[in-house]
Structure formats: structure tokens, C-alpha cells
Amino acid sequence: MKKCWIQIIGVCCLLSVSACKQSLPYQNTSLSAEQRAEDLLHRLTLEEKVALMQNSSPAIPRLGIKEYDWWNEALHGVGRAGLATVYPQAIGMAASFNDSLLYKVFDAVSDEARAKSRVFSEQGGLKRYQGLTFWTPNVNIFRDPRWGRGQETYGEDPYLTGCMGMAVVRGLQGPADQKYDKLHACAKHFAVHSGPEWNRHSFDAENIAPRDLWETYLPAFKDLVQKADVKEVMCAYNRFEGEPCCGSNRLLMQILRDEWGYKGIVVSDCGAISDFYAPNTHQTHPDNKHASAGAVLNGTDLECGNEYASLPKAIQDGLIDEKQIDISLKRLLKARFELGEMDARPAWAEIPASVVNSAKHQQLALQMARESIVLLQNKNQLLPLGKNLKVAIVGPNANDSVMQWGNYNGFPAHTTTLLEAVRKVLPENQLIYEEGCDRTSDKALRSLFHECRADNKPGFNATYWNNRRYEGTVAATDRVTTPFHFSSGGATAFAPGVQTADFSACYRSTFSPTRSGKVAFRFQMDGGVALSIDGKEVAQTGNSKNPTAIYTLDAKAGQHYQVEIRFKQLYGDATLNFDLGEEVPLNMTAVVEKVKDADVILFAGGISPTLEGEEMSVTIPGFRGGDRTDIELPAVQRALLQQLHQAGKKIVFINFSGSAMGLLPESTACDAILQAWYPGEAGGTAVADVLFGNYNPAGRLPVTFYESIAQVPDFEDYSMKGRTYRYMQQKPLFPFGHGLSYTEFTYGDAKLSKSIVAKGEKVSLTIPVSNVGQREGEEVVQLYLKRPSDKEGPRYTLRAFKRISIPAGKTESVTIPLTQESFEWFDSATNTVHPLAGAYELLYGGSSDLDKLKSVSITVQ
Known part of the structure; x- marks a missing residue:
């Protein structure tokens, strides 16, 4: 008992x-997230608090706090975490001018993110690229076509960027009336940030005119903060008016928190706090403790990096008070409670893992890819093509699936290239395929990567160590199924669990060629590489800035070659690009001869994310650090196009790029031009649907296509004078908002509900739009505002847009409501933006081309 x-x-x-x-x-x-955060905050030691203010936050078992990494990506689909639906790159989705569709895309993305994060959580704490806090959207203004990261934005116009950015945030964060937020989005990079990439850690965006700041660089951020309730804001690498953006009292405290009332988290860009004091950076602070204290005191709550570990020493030295730490940490704890991440039962658990890259989401990726395509030129209505023609597909981007993914991407179950898609439309006897040329070199590499298998599965097995010795505890294992495109730029790991410095990697596979011949092993890297074949080291090299074949194998069909690639980071950012295949010297005469029987040439050209992007090591002529030094099509492609044109061939040029290209020569040599961007997993199908008339294109340019670099001011000049459609005086090659259709639309005379508007009154503009062509199509109705009395401001600026479908022979009346906010304009007397009384013109039509816009006058009292 x-x-x-x-x-x-x-x-x-x-x-x-x-x-x-x-x-x-x-x-x-x-209890509320606020109450729970307040209670937990005071149970933590100073060391625990500081640890939780870094993106890789450790577990604190005594309080039930789980391991969590704040860094996750979803630029155009869940990124860097395995299987996911890959939508068109952000700049392509901007070309849809369809924020309603963009909301659906990111609602689907948030479903996949929640499902994937739940599965990761069941396997342990949430590590990098597994959590619920996504560092997207990028709402910087794409002010210069040379900027490599412009592809991540929604274009050059503040209004369009704000509308698209808000759709992203609402799709990711979910309904506001739910107990738990679905995810948290992040507006980046705050602020006045759009290149150059090569000097971003030391560059000062200074002498910014108040007008440019308030009318161009800040409006999209303000929209996301005040209208979409974005939960995070990321501060930028560069300085603004002398202060690092992540330590800028003006940006983070005065504007963001005091003027806009922002209550959420500010996170640093990765490594940005180190830039406060490290050699060859801003060097505005003497050491890490001063840098960390300065960042927290000026409103940066969370560091992506390791400098905040110095905060206890900063407190000890009197540089900052622990109360300031508490202010920032409370915001971080509150966010984790809002997501339900701290609770035992996962929020949004009803979303099944089967949604990831589901058939429904694949169809949505196809729809968005179709809507993103812009028909720039169509001489003599060559497009759409008949299916009885003999077609030749030429060009380096015709069969490159990885190019279609853009950057910050996930990995789809399958990507349809243009070549694959056309093969589904035409029989083989009507189709000729000839790669023709490389993107930038006079030698094309016909990839044989698909003939590599490891453990009887496609690709290479990867093993990583967090040291340079290829030994000790394995940090991660992975499988690489496409040609290598690794970079630690932007503090991006080669794989989850791998450091961005002081690491090594080994990649192994079996190469089984199906035919005999010489096979080049081509590398481009920052770091050291050793290549072994069948256990024998055959080449060793390092820091090859241009793609170089470091070894050529005399391969025999039917043999099996054991390939091992060892790579180690040496100093600075690590990059590793690798492919193997047959190097084919460009023979233009032979290319022309091979396609001589074709009725039309589909030339799939342009550039790729391996050439433009974030802080890259590319040193090919025309490219620098991820940016471009000019905007022309690479010379080798231009020369081949001219040869095909001189041979009398009809040419459809399909341009794949994340930025505007100088296509003036191509507009002469080619009969039709399509802008395909980096169109995601369904991109090939979408382009083929447009080419053969299964889809009537209606995409519009979210950026100006200039004739040449001569029309663009100096890259490092942040003044908007002469930039974008809003300020440039010359005639561009293709204007902002431009895009053709297979039908024709006309605009009638618009009617205002009232032509004089008193303060607080609403007004609407009704525009009759007629489809006078032979087939149904979509039109993007665009409304611009002009203030004739203002000679210093923008010539005109977008204030509304609406994408509508109109049957052939029908007229639709499109009504656009206008509020006081529609008439916000810069007031030079107060250096503020607010609804400004005066006379305006409302310009409306299907592009920003002034010659094609109609107008109506309105007076605001």
C-alpha cells in the first residue's frame, strides 16, 4: 500500500x-502574441537574447524555444529547399500587369512553404531555407538596365512596383483575420538601392534629391508597410547620405518607424553589419561592437550574420543599454508567436505536402508564364506561325532548363524548354535543331551532363565539410542534377548546413558517354578545384574568372568514367560553375547551311542568370560583378543573327533575359521579337503557345527598352533625370507598357464623372475599349497622370492599370476609380508628397507611348 x-x-x-x-x-x-513575447522576454539571459537576434537562432531547451533560422527565400516560388513550383522570375511576373494573378501565385507559394516547413520541422529544428519568414519581395526600383538584380524587382515604375509588391505580401502572409499568420514577407532592400553590385559594400547613394527619394525610391515600401502590413523590412548594403542603410537613423527611425508607424522587424542584409567596419567597406565604425550597437540603436532588430555576438561586450562598454536589446528582441519573439512557430501544434497544418509542385500549381506557373510574355515586334504579322511550316530552332537558350529558373529559385519536378515544347507541336520532319552558338563564346558546349549518374540516379552526389580539408564531420550531403551554378555571394550557402567560408566539397558521379569523342570539363570558379578521372587527378586550378575547359577527355562510347570534383573555398565569396560536353567551334556557314530548308528560324537567345545576378565573379566582356557594362546582345549571337538574316531567312527572336536589352540591330534583322524573361518551369510551353497561336500575348514591358547604352545616364548616378519613361527625353526602342497582340484594340473618348474635384471627393474615369480584330484578346489599360505646370517632375507617371479580356468585335467600358491619393504629387514647397491641388491631365491607352495616348483634363481643388 x-x-x-x-x-x-x-x-x-x-x-x-x-x-x-x-x-x-x-x-x-x-494570450496575444504581444503578451506572450513580453513574458518570455524577461525570462531570458542577455546571452540568450543576443543569440536570438541572429538569423541562425539556437534552441533554448530550458524555455522550450526551438532552433530557428529566419532566412528563407520565395522570390518566384519557394527557393533553395528542394522540390517547388518555379514561376517566372519577378520581372516577368511584373510584365503580366496582373496583380490579381500574382496574388494567386503567392497564395500557392505560401501553401507550398507551409507544407514544406511542417515536414522540415518534424525532422528537427527549422534550419536555413526551412522556416516561415521569407525575404521577399524586392521592391527596389529598376532604375538602370545594367543592374544584375533588377530581374528580382517589379520594374522601373513606383506605382506598378507597389501594386505587385502588395499582392506578394498578401499572398504570402495570408488573411489578416486568422489566429496565426500564414508566413511573414519582407520588403527589401530599404532603401535607395539598385546597384552597382561590384561596390555595394562601400557605395554611398548620396546627394539624393528629395523629389527622387519621395516620388521614386520610397513609395513602394510605404505601400507595403501601410497598406499590406508587411511584417519585415530588410535594410540594404549601401550607404544612404553617408550612413550605412542598416544604421541609418533617417531611414529606419525617422521615416520607417516614426513617419510611417512601422511596428515590425527590420533585418539586415546578410553581412551588412560587417560592412560597417571591415576593410574595403564603409568603415564608418571602428569595430564589431560599435557596428552592432549602432545598428540596434538605429532600429535593425535582426542580423543576418555573426556580428551581434559582440553586443554583450558593447553593453559592458556602455555603447548600448540592455533595454535597447529588449525592444528589438520583443519584436522578434512576437513574430514567432504570430506564426505559431513557438507552439506545439503546427499552424496551417491542414495544408498537405501534396500541394508542392502539384498539377494545379504547375498550371498556375503556365498561366503566369503565358501572361508574362511580351510581343515586342511582329512585322507583317508573321506570328502566329502556321503548323505546316518547317521550323529551325537555333540559339543557346533553346534547350537550357536551368536558365529558365532565374535566381533565388526552387527546383521543379520538370522544366519544359522551348525545344521540348516545339517538339510537341511539330513532327520531327518539320523541325531542325541547331544550337548554333554559345551565349558569349565562339565555342558552344553541347552538354553531356545528362550522361552522368550517381547511385543509378541522374547527376552528382555532393558531400560538404565545414573546413577546407575534406575531412571530419560531414556538414551536408546533397544531389546535383543540373550543371553546377553555386555561389556564396549574398551569404548564400552551397547547401543547407554548409558555411559560406572555410568549407570544402566533393562531387562524385559516373560519366557514361553514348558516343566517342573529346569531352571538355569546363569550369568557372572562385576557389580551388581538383578534377580526378578514375581515381587519377588530371587537373587542378583556381579562380578561373571565365568559363575554361581545364581538361579534355578522349571518351569512348560504352565506357564508364568515375568523375570526382573537389572544391574548396579560398578567400572571399566562393563560386563554382561546371558542365561537361563537346566543345563545338562556331561555324556560321555550317549553321546557315543546316537550316537552309527552314521556312522560319526561331532564335532562342539573350543572356542567363549565370551572367547577370547578385555580386558575381563573371568577367566576360560586357559583364562585371553580376551587372552589365552595356546592354547589347552578346556579339557572337548578333553576328549569327546577321548571317541568318543575310541568308534571307524569316527570324523570330526570342529573348531570354532578366533585364532590358539593346535590340536595335535585332529589330532590323528579325521579323518578330518576343521577350520571354526567365519564364520558370513552364516557360517553354508558354513561348510555344504564343508562337503557334494557342495563346494571344498581352504582356507589357515593366521597364523601358533603350536603343543603346548611350540613352542611359551613368550607372552610379542615382538622380532620376533622364531615367525611365518618367524622365527620359529621347525616344526609346520599346517604351514602358509596350506589348503587341494578335488582335487590335482602339480607345474611345473617356468620360469623367466630374471634371472638377473638391477635397475628399471621389471621381471615376470610364474608358471605352474596343477589340476591332479577328480574335479574342487581352488588353492592359493604362492610366497616367500629368501635371502640366510642373516642369521639374516626371513627364507623367502611372496611376492605374487593368488587364481585361475582350471578345473580337466587342467593346468594354473600363471604369477606373480615382481617389485623393491618385493625385499625390511632390510639393517642392514642403519637400513632401501629398494630394496637390491644381490642373492635371489623365492620359490613357495601351502603353506609355505619348503618341498613342489620349487625354482628358481634370482639376483638383
């Missing part, structure tokens, strides 16, 4: 402890 009583008392004690534990306020799910 005594033993039984002891057992009962023991059980009661356990129950009592459990009840006590559950009664702690921060564990009470009925």
Missing part, C-alpha cells in the same frame, strides 16, 4: 509540474 501511495504522489507531482509549466504566460495560446 505504501508503494502505491508513493506512485500516486509521484504522478501528482508530475502533473503539478506540467500544469505549472503550461500556466506560464508565454505558453498560453489564448
Whole structure:
């Protein structure tokens, strides 16, 4: 009996402890996130607080806090975390001018993200690229076509960028009336940030005119903060008016928090706090403790990096008070409670893992890819093509699936290239395929990567160590199924769990060629590479800035070659690009001869994310650090196009790029031009649907296509004078908002509900739009605002857009409501933007081309 009583008392004690534990306020799910954060904050030691203010936040078992990494990506689909639906790159989705569709895309993305994160959580703490806090969208203004990261934005116009950015945030964060947020989005990079990439750690965006700041660089951020309730804002690498953006009191405290009332988290760009003091950077602070204290005091709550570990020393030295730490940390804890990440039962658990790259999402990727395509030119209505023609597909981007993914991408189950898609439309006897040329070199590499298998599966097995010795505890294993495109730029790991410095990697596969011949092993890298074949080291090199064949194998069909690639980071950012295949010297005469029987040439050209992007090591002529030094099509492609044109061939040029290209020569040599961007997993199908008339294109340019670099001011000049459609005086090659259709639209005379508007009154503009062509099509109705009395501001600026479908022969009346906010304009008397009284013109039509816009006058009192 005594033993039984002891057992009962023991059980009661356990129950009592459990009840006590559950009664702690921060564990009470009925309390608000604010209340729970306040309670938990005061239970933490200073060292624990500081650890939780870094993106890789450790577990604190004594309080039930789980391991969490704040860094995740979803630029155009869940990124860097395995299987996911890959939508067109952001700049392509901007070309849809369809924020409603963009919302659907990111609602689908958030479904995949929640499902994937739940699965990752069941396997342990949430590590990098596994959490619920996504560092997207990028709402910087794409002010210069040379900027490599412009592809990540929604174009050059503040209004369009704000509309698209808000759709992204709402799709990711979910309905506002739910107990838990679906995800958290992040507006980046705040602010006045759009290249150059090569000097971003030391560059100062200075002498910014108040007008440019308030009318161009800040409006999209303000929209996301005040209208979409974005939960995070990321501060930029560069300085603004002398201060690093992540330590800018003007940006983060005065504007963001005080003027806009922002209550959420500010996170640093990765490594940005190190830029406060490290050699060859801003060097505005003497050391890490001063840098960290300065960042926190000026509003940066979370660091992507390791400098905040110095905060206890900064407190000890009197540089900052622990109360300031508490202000920032409370915001971080509140966010984790808002997501339900701290709770035992996962939020949004009803979303099944089967949504990831599901058939429904694949169809959505196809729809968005179709809507993103812009028909720039169509001489003599060559397009759409008949299916009885003999077609030749030429060019380096015809069969490159990786190019279609853009950057910051996930990995789809399958990517349809243009070549694959056309093969589904035409029989083989009507189709000729000839790659023709490389993107930038006079030697094309016909990839044989698909003939590499490891463990009887496609690709290479990868093993990583967090040291340069290829030994000790394995940090990660992975499988690489496409030609290598690795970079640690932007503090991006080669694989989850791998450091961005002081690491090594080994990649192994079996190469089984199906035909004999010389096979080049081509590398471009920052770091050291050793290549072994069948256990024998055959080449060793390092820091090859241009793609170079470091070894050529005399391959025999039917043999199996054991390939091992060892790579180690040496200094600075690490990059590793690798492919193997047959190097084919460009023979233009032979190319022309091979396609001589074709009725039309589909030339799939342009550039790729291996040439433009974030802080890259590319040194090919025309490219620098991820940016471009000019905007022309690479010379080798231009020369081949001219040869095909001189041979009398009809040419459809399909340009794949993340930025505007100088296509003036191509507009002469080619009959039709399509802008395909980096169109995602369904891009090939979407382009083929447009080419053969299964889809009537209606994409519009979210950026100006200039004739040449001569029309663009100096890259490092942040003044908007002469930039974008809003300020340039010359005639561009293709204007902002431009895009053709296979039908024709005309605009009638618009009617205002009232032509004089008093303060607080609403007004609407009704525009009759007629489809006078032979087939149904979509039109993007665009409304611009002009203030004739303002000679210093933008010539005109976008204020509304609407994408509509109109049957052939029908007229639709498009009504656009206008509020006081529609008439916000820069007031030079106060250096502020607000609804400004005066006379305006409303310009409306299907592009920003002034020659094609109609107008109506309105007066605001």
C-alpha cells in the first residue's frame, strides 16, 4: 500500500509540474502574441537574447524555444529547399500587369512553404531555407538596365512596383483575420538601392534629391508597410547620405518607424553589419561592437550574420543599454508567436505536402508564364506561325532548363524548354535543331551532363565539410542534377548546413558517354578545384574568372568514367560553375547551311542568370560583378543573327533575359521579337503557345527598352533625370507598357464623372475599349497622370492599370476609380508628397507611348 501511495504522489507531482509549466504566460495560446513575447522576454539571459537576434537562432531547451533560422527565400516560388513550383522570375511576373494573378501565385507559394516547413520541422529544428519568414519581395526600383538584380524587382515604375509588391505580401502572409499568420514577407532592400553590385559594400547613394527619394525610391515600401502590413523590412548594403542603410537613423527611425508607424522587424542584409567596419567597406565604425550597437540603436532588430555576438561586450562598454536589446528582441519573439512557430501544434497544418509542385500549381506557373510574355515586334504579322511550316530552332537558350529558373529559385519536378515544347507541336520532319552558338563564346558546349549518374540516379552526389580539408564531420550531403551554378555571394550557402567560408566539397558521379569523342570539363570558379578521372587527378586550378575547359577527355562510347570534383573555398565569396560536353567551334556557314530548308528560324537567345545576378565573379566582356557594362546582345549571337538574316531567312527572336536589352540591330534583322524573361518551369510551353497561336500575348514591358547604352545616364548616378519613361527625353526602342497582340484594340473618348474635384471627393474615369480584330484578346489599360505646370517632375507617371479580356468585335467600358491619393504629387514647397491641388491631365491607352495616348483634363481643388 505504501508503494502505491508513493506512485500516486509521484504522478501528482508530475502533473503539478506540467500544469505549472503550461500556466506560464508565454505558453498560453489564448494570450496575444504581444503578451506572450513580453513574458518570455524577461525570462531570458542577455546571452540568450543576443543569440536570438541572429538569423541562425539556437534552441533554448530550458524555455522550450526551438532552433530557428529566419532566412528563407520565395522570390518566384519557394527557393533553395528542394522540390517547388518555379514561376517566372519577378520581372516577368511584373510584365503580366496582373496583380490579381500574382496574388494567386503567392497564395500557392505560401501553401507550398507551409507544407514544406511542417515536414522540415518534424525532422528537427527549422534550419536555413526551412522556416516561415521569407525575404521577399524586392521592391527596389529598376532604375538602370545594367543592374544584375533588377530581374528580382517589379520594374522601373513606383506605382506598378507597389501594386505587385502588395499582392506578394498578401499572398504570402495570408488573411489578416486568422489566429496565426500564414508566413511573414519582407520588403527589401530599404532603401535607395539598385546597384552597382561590384561596390555595394562601400557605395554611398548620396546627394539624393528629395523629389527622387519621395516620388521614386520610397513609395513602394510605404505601400507595403501601410497598406499590406508587411511584417519585415530588410535594410540594404549601401550607404544612404553617408550612413550605412542598416544604421541609418533617417531611414529606419525617422521615416520607417516614426513617419510611417512601422511596428515590425527590420533585418539586415546578410553581412551588412560587417560592412560597417571591415576593410574595403564603409568603415564608418571602428569595430564589431560599435557596428552592432549602432545598428540596434538605429532600429535593425535582426542580423543576418555573426556580428551581434559582440553586443554583450558593447553593453559592458556602455555603447548600448540592455533595454535597447529588449525592444528589438520583443519584436522578434512576437513574430514567432504570430506564426505559431513557438507552439506545439503546427499552424496551417491542414495544408498537405501534396500541394508542392502539384498539377494545379504547375498550371498556375503556365498561366503566369503565358501572361508574362511580351510581343515586342511582329512585322507583317508573321506570328502566329502556321503548323505546316518547317521550323529551325537555333540559339543557346533553346534547350537550357536551368536558365529558365532565374535566381533565388526552387527546383521543379520538370522544366519544359522551348525545344521540348516545339517538339510537341511539330513532327520531327518539320523541325531542325541547331544550337548554333554559345551565349558569349565562339565555342558552344553541347552538354553531356545528362550522361552522368550517381547511385543509378541522374547527376552528382555532393558531400560538404565545414573546413577546407575534406575531412571530419560531414556538414551536408546533397544531389546535383543540373550543371553546377553555386555561389556564396549574398551569404548564400552551397547547401543547407554548409558555411559560406572555410568549407570544402566533393562531387562524385559516373560519366557514361553514348558516343566517342573529346569531352571538355569546363569550369568557372572562385576557389580551388581538383578534377580526378578514375581515381587519377588530371587537373587542378583556381579562380578561373571565365568559363575554361581545364581538361579534355578522349571518351569512348560504352565506357564508364568515375568523375570526382573537389572544391574548396579560398578567400572571399566562393563560386563554382561546371558542365561537361563537346566543345563545338562556331561555324556560321555550317549553321546557315543546316537550316537552309527552314521556312522560319526561331532564335532562342539573350543572356542567363549565370551572367547577370547578385555580386558575381563573371568577367566576360560586357559583364562585371553580376551587372552589365552595356546592354547589347552578346556579339557572337548578333553576328549569327546577321548571317541568318543575310541568308534571307524569316527570324523570330526570342529573348531570354532578366533585364532590358539593346535590340536595335535585332529589330532590323528579325521579323518578330518576343521577350520571354526567365519564364520558370513552364516557360517553354508558354513561348510555344504564343508562337503557334494557342495563346494571344498581352504582356507589357515593366521597364523601358533603350536603343543603346548611350540613352542611359551613368550607372552610379542615382538622380532620376533622364531615367525611365518618367524622365527620359529621347525616344526609346520599346517604351514602358509596350506589348503587341494578335488582335487590335482602339480607345474611345473617356468620360469623367466630374471634371472638377473638391477635397475628399471621389471621381471615376470610364474608358471605352474596343477589340476591332479577328480574335479574342487581352488588353492592359493604362492610366497616367500629368501635371502640366510642373516642369521639374516626371513627364507623367502611372496611376492605374487593368488587364481585361475582350471578345473580337466587342467593346468594354473600363471604369477606373480615382481617389485623393491618385493625385499625390511632390510639393517642392514642403519637400513632401501629398494630394496637390491644381490642373492635371489623365492620359490613357495601351502603353506609355505619348503618341498613342489620349487625354482628358481634370482639376483638383
